[in-house]
Amino acid sequence: MKRKMIFVPAGGLANRIRATLSAIALAEQTGIELKVTWFRDWALHAAFRDLFVPGRLPEGVRIVEASVMDLLVYDRPRQKNFRVPALFQKVMFRACLYEHQIDALRTQGFDFEEWVKQEGNVYMASYLPFYAYPDALLHEVFRPVPQVEEVIERRVSVFSAYTVGVHIRRTDNTLSIKHSPLELFFDCLDKEQAAHPDLCIYLATDSEEVKQAMRARYGERIVCAESKADRGSTAGIREGIADLWTLARTRKIYGSFHSSFSELAAELGGIPLIVVKTENK
Template sequence: MINSAMKLAKRRKEKLVILWYLNPELNAAFEDLFQPILEPDITLINIHSLKDPRKLYYQLSAGQRFGDDDIRNNKTDDRLNDDFYRALKKRVYIFTCERFDPTKDYSLFVPTDTLQKRVDTFTRDFAPRCVGVHIRRTDNAVSMGKSTTEQFIAEMEKELTAHPETRFFLATDDQSEEELLRSRFPGKIISNQSRTIDRNSVAGMHDALLDLYCLAASDKIIGSYWSSFTDTAADMHGIEKIIAGE
């Protein structure tokens, strides 16, 4: 979403203000995860409440506001339709979780030095070939219904048949899934076994970002249906992605 906003601001030759909302779903400041943004036309503000006066100022002083429904109803292939774009006023306030102007530019998101060292530790074991596996469970019923464990196993077996040297980096929020795959593919699974699965903590966000960047460093991704985590990991470096169950 931030990438979309950055591209939109550049297209309109305007400055971008990012309100980074810390809440139980992502309770870590931007600087806890990434290097500070140095671009002069981009300002990032960490907020802890939707009633933060700075947030209310930008929202109430905007010439136009739009959100999820407006974007879904006015985009084609993840891009705002031209008529909607041309009708935008000055000082637009956007509150959304939707992509609306895709770009391959992820330059804003450079992990902290500490986090990058952790990523490097795992990716050193990726040679000669590593396939990322992202299994989304717990809070995504749509994904669980479509991308079953059996379908992930079938895709992994296909990879090993074609490339016996393959290892798998596993990112999952379900410990039982990891235990099953480790028993099914002994010596083939790489993962952060000490992960913290708690989105309401900096440690949990560090481990989630570690998984994301390790997936993005793999040669291919076997991902979960209806998961932006899968999509973003593949998109970051333009690697091949297949969705289990499709």
């Protein structure tokens, strides 16, 4: 009987994308059957089909929207669901790995290949990448829906010959706020402006205050989304995808400390990422 893995990506947009790619690469390498179950929750309240068009998936790999039954059986066991899914998962799977375990396991050099190769089906949830995946897989699996592609092309159309990307994370990311203050981004961009008279800056941020401060300093050089960041709606998450793919079309990215979004944008575009943090000064 073919071995199977149920995989549940967790967290926000960039975390889910990278974790899903890890699971797909692991499945392709080991020959297991993989079902990625996509849940809508507070961290990413949108269905997969409303964000991405079907891409090329390896044989035996599926990405499905979570059903009501999946909430009971395959959801991540947490206090909010009284850990009821864990009761089913202990019976249905040989072994389970949950999101709070993944960071320690990958740091310890855990052999994920050997884990899935053993007899029996397994369950895994993660918001972190845990297995190396080829760059091409990102472009093959995750392709924005046409409505988002139109937004991306419209923003890129106003780029100058020299456009840099800037991702400034605020709201709930306390490490980014602490280690990547706005003044350090100003220092980097002031140097870019002095060296490149035609500088254009694509700004991706979840803070309206940051938008105002950047526009006050750099004026019409700033290109960014007009709407407020909102990960609680499909429209807001589509804006996040547009930001991610547009950042990837710049020359380089000045990104925030401890931000998977900055990292994924650079990975997507195959461009340099300069993490702006206090240690650099």
